[in-house]
Amino acid sequence: MKNALIGLCMALCLFACDKKDEGKVLVTINNDKITMTEFNKELDKIPMNMKMMVASESGKKNYLDRLIVKKLLLGEAAKMNIESDKDFQNKVADLKEGLIIETLLKKKLSSDSKLSDEELKKYYEANKEKFKKEREINTRHILMKSEEEAKQVKEKLQAGEDFTELAKKYSIDPNAKVTGGEVGFHPKGTLLPEYEAAAFKLTKVGQTSGIVKTQFGYHIIRLEGAKPPAYVSFEEVKDFIKQQLMQERQKEVFEKYIEDLKKNAKININEALLKDEKPAAGEKPGAKDTPPAKEQAGQKTDAPQTKETVPVKK
Numbered sequence: 317m318k319n320a321l322i323g324l325c326m327a328l329c330l331f332a333c334d335k336k337d338e339g340k341v342l343v344t345i346n347n348d349k350i351t352m353t354e355f356n357k358e359l360d361k362i363p364m365n366m367k368m369m370v371a372s373e374s375g376k377k378n379y380l381d382r383l384i385v386k387k388l389l390l391g392e393a394a395k396m397n398i399e400s401d402k403d404f405q406n407k408v409a410d411l412k413e414g415l416i417i418e419t420l421l422k423k424k425l426s427s428d429s430k431l432s433d434e435e436l437k438k439y440y441e442a443n444k445e446k447f448k449k450e451r452e453i454n455t456r457h458i459l460m461k462s463e464e465e466a467k468q469v470k471e472k473l474q475a476g477e478d479f480t481e482l483a484k485k486y487s488i489d490p491n492a493k494v495t496g497g498e499v500g501f502h503p504k505g506t507l508l509p510e511y512e513a514a515a516f517k518l519t520k521v522g523q524t525s526g527i528v529k530t531q532f533g534y535h536i537i538r539l540e541g542a543k544p545p546a547y548v549s550f551e552e553v554k555d556f557i558k559q560q561l562m563q564e565r566q567k568e569v570f571e572k573y574i575e576d577l578k579k580n581a582k583i584n585i586n587e588a589l590l591k592d593e594k595p596a597a598g599e600k601p602g603a604k605d606t607p608p609a610k611e612q613a614g615q616k617t618d619a620p621q622t623k624e625t626v627p628v629k630k
Contacts, residue, residue: 343380345387350380358383424573429565436557440550447548452501454541455515458483459492459533466527466534473524479538488533501543511535 343350359370359379370379398404440447456479460466469486473479483489483497504512514528518539525537 343384345384346391348387348391350383350387355380355383421570425566425569428569428573429562431558431561431565433554436554436561437550439557439561440553444547447553449543449546449548450503451545452503452543453515453518453539454501455499455518456480456483456497456538456540457489457499457511458487458497458536459489460486460535461488461533463527463529463534466536470527470536473536479524498540501541508532511537515539 340352341349342352342355359367359376362370369375393399458466458469458479460469465486469482472482480496483492487497489497499507502512504516506512507515508530510528510530514525514535515537518525518537521539521541523539525535528535528537
């Protein structure tokens with residue numbers, strides 16, 4: 317993280333260094349020019365997390381090449397008078413309308429959907445059970461390939477040998493040599509079912525289970541610690557609650573805004589124009605849509621084929 321920040325600062329310094337030559341022409345393309353001012357403006361548009369890509373000389377050259385290609389294509393578009401093309405103008409109009417509406421709604425929703433800390437706290441208190449953590453336990457285990465090996469290790473434990481040392485020496489868990497077989501804190505539902513069933517039966521720290529078989533082999537489990545049920549603090553879930561309530565609030569604001577706009581506007585709909593057109597003179601109703609009763613001899617029919625069997629999860 318520290319290195320990334322240093323790199324970002326260096327990138328910003330490079331941009332700052334460039335700006336001393338802002339008035340100079342960086343590149344000439346036919347009769348067009350790109351100055352350092354224009355180039356730096358383009359660089360400023362790059363998202364902060366991507367600025368490192370153009371911090372080096374080669375990165376800047378690659379980005380400049382993209383600008384050159386952009387200028388060449390715009391020049392060709394000008395020669396072909398693309399902007400006067402009707403299809404182009406229609407698309408621009410559609411995009412403009414969409415952008416106008418998007419900007420309007422963004423301003424409306426952001427101004428009318430603000431949430432205070434008091435509202436977030438109130439929701440937290442009213443829904444506190446949603447943020448409750450169940451009891452968690454920390455366990456340590458020794459994993460062996462066979463039941464016979466597990467029995468031998470069990471005897472060593474009963475003779476008073478250290479659990480952690482035995483885990484480092486005999487466990488086939490690849491992490492055991494470093495962790496001494498410690499698994500860490502876990503709530504119910506996050507461990508192997510057989511392991512979990514045996515582990516949660518242990519009630520005292522230091523208590524050891526019998527031999528437990530799972531798909532990985534034979535375990536001996538010891539309880540290392542336990543955390544009672546507890547509530548996640550408001551500060552930990554504040555952002556989550558804000559995001560959830562913001563979505564609900566914005567939906568309510570949007571629906572009410574549209575409803576009010578319709579209510580306060582004079583809207584008259586000519587329903588007759590929405591009805592199906594009457595058939596032309598001499599044409600029977602539905603004649604266009606009526607398929608032939610029979611196919612002529614020798615022609616293929618369009619009867620539906622036999623439905624394929626779709627595999628589903630049972």
